[in-house]
Amino acid sequence: xxxxxxxxxxxxxxxxQQVTLSCSPISGxxxxxxxxxxxxxxxxxLFEYFSETQRNKGNFPGRFSGRQFSNSxxxxxxxxxxxxxSALYLCAxxxxxxxxxxxxxxxxxxxxxx
Amino acid sequence: xxxxxQNSGPLSVPEGAIASLNCTYSDRGSQSFFWYRQYSGxxxxxxxxxxxxxxxxxxxxxxxxxxASQYVSLLIRDSQPSDSATYLCAVSxxxxxxxxxxxKLNVKP
Numbered sequence: 001x002x003x004x005x006x007x008x009x010x011x012x013x014x015x016x017q018q019v020t021l022s023c024s025p026i027s028g029x030x031x032x033x034x035x036x037x038x039x040x041x042x043x044x045x046l047f048e049y050f051s052e053t054q055r056n057k058g059n060f061p062g063r064f065s066g067r068q069f070s071n072s073x074x075x076x077x078x079x080x081x082x083x084x085x086s087a088l089y090l091c092a093x094x095x096x097x098x099x100x101x102x103x104x105x106x107x108x109x110x111x112x113x114x
Numbered sequence: 115x116x117x118x119x120q121n122s123g124p125l126s127v128p129e130g131a132i133a134s135l136n137c138t139y140s141d142r143g144s145q146s147f148f149w150y151r152q153y154s155g156x157x158x159x160x161x162x163x164x165x166x167x168x169x170x171x172x173x174x175x176x177x178x179x180x181x182a183s184q185y186v187s188l189l190i191r192d193s194q195p196s197d198s199a200t201y202l203c204a205v206s207x208x209x210x211x212x213x214x215x216x217x218k219l220n221v222k223p
Contacts, residue, residue, distance in 0.1 A: 031209060042215040043158070043202065056210045090157055094209070101146060101209055105157040 002027065004093050004106035012112045018079040021109045025072050025093030031055075032074040033103060034066060037088040049074050050096045078111075086113045117141060120203050120214035128222050133190040135217050137203030140184070144205040147179055149188045152200045152216065161201075162188070193221045 005024045013019050025032050033056075034046040045058035049068035068074040072093075078085055088110050092103035119138045127133045135149075146165050150158035164170045164177040164186070176189040186205075190197055200216040 033209075033211065035213075043213040045211060045213075048209060050209070088157075092211075096209065101206060102148065102160060102163050103204075103211060104160060105150075108157045 004091060004104055006089075006091055006106040006109050008109060009107065010110050010112075012114065013081050014114050015081055015083060017081050018077065019081060019111060021076045021078075021089055021091075021111075023074045023076070023091035023093075023106055025074070025091075026104060029093035029095055029104075030072050031094045031096030031101075032068060032072065033092045033094075034074070034076050035090045035092065036060070037090060037108075038086075043090070046076070081113045083113050086111060117212035118203055118205055118214035120201075120217050122215060123218040124220050125217055126220045126222060127193050129193060129195060131193050131221075133193045133197065133219055133221070135188040135190075135201050135203075135219065137186045137188075137214055138184055139186070139203075139205045139212070141205065141207055141212075142181075142184065144207050146206045147177070147186045148204040148206070149175075149177060149186075150202040150204060150213075151197075152202055154199075158202055190219075193219075195221050195223050197221050 031050045033048040037043045048056040052068045066076045088108045090108045092105045094103045148163045149161045152158045162177045164179045170177045174191045178187045202216045203214040
């Protein structure tokens with residue numbers, strides 16, 4: 001079974017631009033979560049989508065948004081990029097049941113904002 | 115107060131020794147508990163999950179959960195240099211996951 005895939009793997013943008021990242025979950029998984037990982041802050045939860053609906057949200061500004069499609073693929077968008085947005089963005093998928101869930105991570109997209 | 119606390123380390127152990135990694139969490143309603151391993155520049159890789167109090171063993175790894183004391187631990191027996199990585203503890207409550215900042219483990223040959 002194929003794992004979680006993320007595209008692109010690397011991205012360089014300048015301040016003020018916007019970026020869209022993509023995540024394809026493991027087949028059969030309906031939940032996709034997004035995380036930002038930086039050396040100083042560790043792994044921080046952005047949001048979770050399940051069946052095309054945002055089910056959970058972390059404490060990030062509105063510049064960070066996402067969506068999920070009917071095939072469970074998800075996209076994350078960051079508008080008006082800031083230098084501090086440079087990070088590894090990880091998505092993780094799971095079946096989405098309420099209990100005893102396990103998340104599996106994709107390889108991540110490394111974003112550099114100049 | 116952070117949801118999940120881990121000692122950042124580094125924790126150094128000699129090859130063949132037992133490495134003990136600890137994690138405490140604040141939400142008593144947390145339902146599921148996970149240990150991930152992350153090599154430098156890579157994404158987290160699931161090692162083990164545990165849902166019930168007690169021990170769960172998988173090869174060289176043993177996860178221990180004590181809900182009354184709100185801590186989770188991971189024991190790595192016969193540590194190998196390839197175990198050198200950052201270990202992330204995660205807890206979940208209704209599909210919302212909280213990660214600790216990770217403990218860096220160095221296994222010296």
